[in-house]
Amino acid sequence: MATVSQTSKFSKIAWPIAAWVVALIFFFPIFWLVFTSFKTDADAVKPEFLFKFTPTLENYTNMTQNYNYWKFATNSVITSTFATLFALIVGVPAAYAMAFDPSRHTKDILMWMLSTKMLPAAAVLYPMTFLTKNMLGIFDTHFLVILVLCLINLPIVIWMLFTYFKEIPKEIIEAGKMDGVSTWGEIKDILIPLAWGGIASTALLTFIFCWNEAYWTVRLTTIDAATLSKLIEGNRAPEGLFFGRLSAVSTAAVAPIIILGWFCQKQLVQGLTFGAVK
Amino acid sequence: MSKRTLPRILQTPSVLLLLVWMLVPLSMTLYFSFIRYVLNSSIRPEWTTPALSNWRGLGNYKYVLDAKDFWFAIQNSVLIVSSILIITVVLGLGIAVLINRNFPGRGIVRVLLISPFFVMPAVNAVLWINMILDPVLGLQGLAVDGLNSLIDGLRDFPILGWFFNLWPVLEPISFRATQTSAYAVIMMVAWQWTPFAVLIFMTSLQSEDESQKEAATLDGASPWSQFINLTVPHLARPIAIVVMIQSIFHLSLYAEIEIVSRGNGNKNLPYLIGEFTSNNIGAASATGIFAVILANIIAIFLLRMVGKTLMD
Numbered sequence: 267m268a269t270v271s272q273t274s275k276f277s278k279i280a281w282p283i284a285a286w287v288v289a290l291i292f293f294f295p296i297f298w299l300v301f302t303s304f305k306t307d308a309d310a311v312k313p314e315f316l317f318k319f320t321p322t323l324e325n326y327t328n329m330t331q332n333y334n335y336w337k338f339a340t341n342s343v344i345t346s347t348f349a350t351l352f353a354l355i356v357g358v359p360a361a362y363a364m365a366f367d368p369s370r371h372t373k374d375i376l377m378w379m380l381s382t383k384m385l386p387a388a389a390v391l392y393p394m395t396f397l398t399k400n401m402l403g404i405f406d407t408h409f410l411v412i413l414v415l416c417l418i419n420l421p422i423v424i425w426m427l428f429t430y431f432k433e434i435p436k437e438i439i440e441a442g443k444m445d446g447v448s449t450w451g452e453i454k455d456i457l458i459p460l461a462w463g464g465i466a467s468t469a470l471l472t473f474i475f476c477w478n479e480a481y482w483t484v485r486l487t488t489i490d491a492a493t494l495s496k497l498i499e500g501n502r503a504p505e506g507l508f509f510g511r512l513s514a515v516s517t518a519a520v521a522p523i524i525i526l527g528w529f530c531q532k533q534l535v536q537g538l539t540f541g542a543v544k
Numbered sequence: 545m546s547k548r549t550l551p552r553i554l555q556t557p558s559v560l561l562l563l564v565w566m567l568v569p570l571s572m573t574l575y576f577s578f579i580r581y582v583l584n585s586s587i588r589p590e591w592t593t594p595a596l597s598n599w600r601g602l603g604n605y606k607y608v609l610d611a612k613d614f615w616f617a618i619q620n621s622v623l624i625v626s627s628i629l630i631i632t633v634v635l636g637l638g639i640a641v642l643i644n645r646n647f648p649g650r651g652i653v654r655v656l657l658i659s660p661f662f663v664m665p666a667v668n669a670v671l672w673i674n675m676i677l678d679p680v681l682g683l684q685g686l687a688v689d690g691l692n693s694l695i696d697g698l699r700d701f702p703i704l705g706w707f708f709n710l711w712p713v714l715e716p717i718s719f720r721a722t723q724t725s726a727y728a729v730i731m732m733v734a735w736q737w738t739p740f741a742v743l744i745f746m747t748s749l750q751s752e753d754e755s756q757k758e759a760a761t762l763d764g765a766s767p768w769s770q771f772i773n774l775t776v777p778h779l780a781r782p783i784a785i786v787v788m789i790q791s792i793f794h795l796s797l798y799a800e801i802e803i804v805s806r807g808n809g810n811k812n813l814p815y816l817i818g819e820f821t822s823n824n825i826g827a828a829s830a831t832g833i834f835a836v837i838l839a840n841i842i843a844i845f846l847l848r849m850v851g852k853t854l855m856d
C-alpha cells in the first residue's frame with residue numbers, strides 16, 4: 267500500500283507540473299511574438315538583447331505609418347462583422363425550420379450543406395476571379411469579401427444553430443402557435459431569447475473564422491478590401507530586418523481573436539465537429 | 545398556405561445561395577478543364593478566350609497527369625498531411641489525458657493550450673519562419689550559436705576536453721530550402737492544430753464512463769492497460785473525426801506554403817493550381833477537378849460518420 271500512496275503523492279505534483287510545462291511550451295511562440303513586438307527592429311535580432319532590453323512602444327505607434335494597419339484592420343472588422351451578421355440572418359430561419367419542422371429531406375439538406383464546405387477552394391480559384399473581375403466587376407470590394415465569407419461559413423452557422431435549436435422543447439414553440447403568434451413573432455419573441463447563448467457563440471465562432479480566413483480574402487482583393495491576412499502575407503520580410511515591427515503588427519492582428527477565442531472554447535468543439543463529438 | 549410551405553420558404557435563401565456558390569464556379573472549372581485556355585499566347589491568340597471551339601477533351605487531364613509537379617504535389621501533400629496527423633493525434637491524446645484531471649490552474653492551462661488555434665495562418669507562418677526558425681536571426685540560429693560556443697568552451701576543459709573535441713560544429717538548418725520547407729510547414733501547422741485535437745479528445749474524455757474505470761482499477765488493471773483497453777476504444781470516433789477534418793483542411797494549405805518558400809520544394813495541389821492559374825487555365829482547372837475528387841473521397845467518410853449522430 268505504501269507504494270500506492272507514494273505514486274499518488276508523486277503524481278499529485280508531477281502531473282500538474284507536466285501539464286503546465288506542456289501548456290507553456292505551446293504558448294511560447296505567441297509569448298515570443300508579443301515579447302519581440304516591444305523591441306526595436308535593431309534590438310530584435312541581437313542576441314545580447316534576447317531577454318534584457320528596453321521595452322518600447324514605437325512599433326505600435328508606427329504601425330499606421332509602416333503598414334497602414336488601421337485600414338486593413340477596419341476592412342477585417344467590416345467584412346467579418348457583416349459576413350457574420352448576414353450568415354445569421356439567412357441561417358437562423360433555415361435552422362429554425364429544420365429543427366422544428368423537419369421533413370424527410372432535412373437530413374440530406376444538412377449533409378449537402380456540409381459537403382459544400384469541403385470543396386477545395388483552389389479548385390474554383392480562376393472561375394471566381396473571372397466572374398468577379400471580368401463579369402460582375404466586384405473584385406476587391408467589401409461586398410465580395412462579405413459575400414464569400416458569409417457563404418463559406420453558412421454551412422457551419424446553420425449546423426451549429428440547428429444543434430442548439432434541437433435542444434429547445436418543441437412544446438414551447440407549439441404553445442406559441444396555439445396563441446396565434448406569427449412565425450416572425452415566434453422567432454423573435456420565443457426562439458431568439460431562448461437560444462440566445464447558442465446564437466451568440468455561433469456568431470463569435472463565425473467571426474473568428476472570418477477574421478482568420480486566408481485564401482479568398484487574399485486572392486479576391488488587391489488594396490481596397492484587403493484584410494489583415496493579406497497585410498501579413500504581403501509583409502513576410504524574408505530578410506528578417508524588421509522583426510520588431512512585424513511582431514507588433516502580427517500581435518495586433520491576432521490578439522483580439524485569441525481573446526475572443528478563449529470565451530468560446532466549448533462551442534468550438536461543436537462547431538468544428540458538427541456535433542459529432544459530445 | 546399548406547403546412548409545408550413555410551419551412552420551405554425559410555430554408556430557400558440558404559439553399560439557393562449555397563447551390564449557386566457550389567454549382568456556378570465548379571461548372572466553370574469543369575468546362576475550362578476540357579478546353580484549351582491560356583491567359584497569354586502570342587502564337588495562338590484564339591486560346592485566350594474560353595470557347596467550345598478550343599475543345600481539348602481529356603487533353604488537360606493528360607497534360608496534368610504527365611506533369612512532374614503534379615505527382616510531386618500529391619506526394620508532398622501526403623507527406624505533409626500524414627505527418628501533421630500523426631503528430632497532432634499522438635500529442636493531442638497525450639496532452640488530453642494529461643490535463644483531464646483536477647489540478648491547480650487547470651483553467652489557465654486550457655486557455656494557454658488552445659491559443660495557438662486562433663492564430664491566423666499568415667501570422668503563424670511569419671512567426672515561425674522568421675522569429676523562431678530563421679537560421680541566423682531566429683531563435684534556432686541563436687540556440688545553435690549558443691550551443692556551439694558552449695561546446696567550444698568545453699573543448700579546453702582538462703581531462704574531458706578530448707571528448708568535446710570529438711563534437712562537430714553544429715550547423716543551423718535553413719527551413720526555406722528546397723529539402724526542408726515542407727518540415728517547417730509541418731511544424732507550424734502541427735503546433736496550431738494540436739490544440740484542436742486536445743480540445744476534441746478532452747471533450748470526449750469527459751463523457752467517458754468513470755465507473756468502468758473504477759471497476760478496472762478494482763480488478764487490478766494497470767493505468768496503461770486501462771488507457772489501451774478502455775480509453776482508446778472510447779476515443780476511436782473522435783480520433784477518426786479529428787483525422788478527417790484535419791485532412792480536409794490540410795489538403796488545402798496555402799498561406800503557410802506561400803510564406804515559407806513560395807512553393808519552392810514544397811507544393812500541394814492548391815499551390816499547383818495557383819501556379820497554373822498564372823497562365824494555363826485549362827491545366828489549373830483539370831488539377832482543380834482532381835483536388836475535388838480527392839477531397840470528396842475523404843468527405844464521404846466524414847459525412848457518413850457525422851450523419852449517424854445527426855437526428856438523435
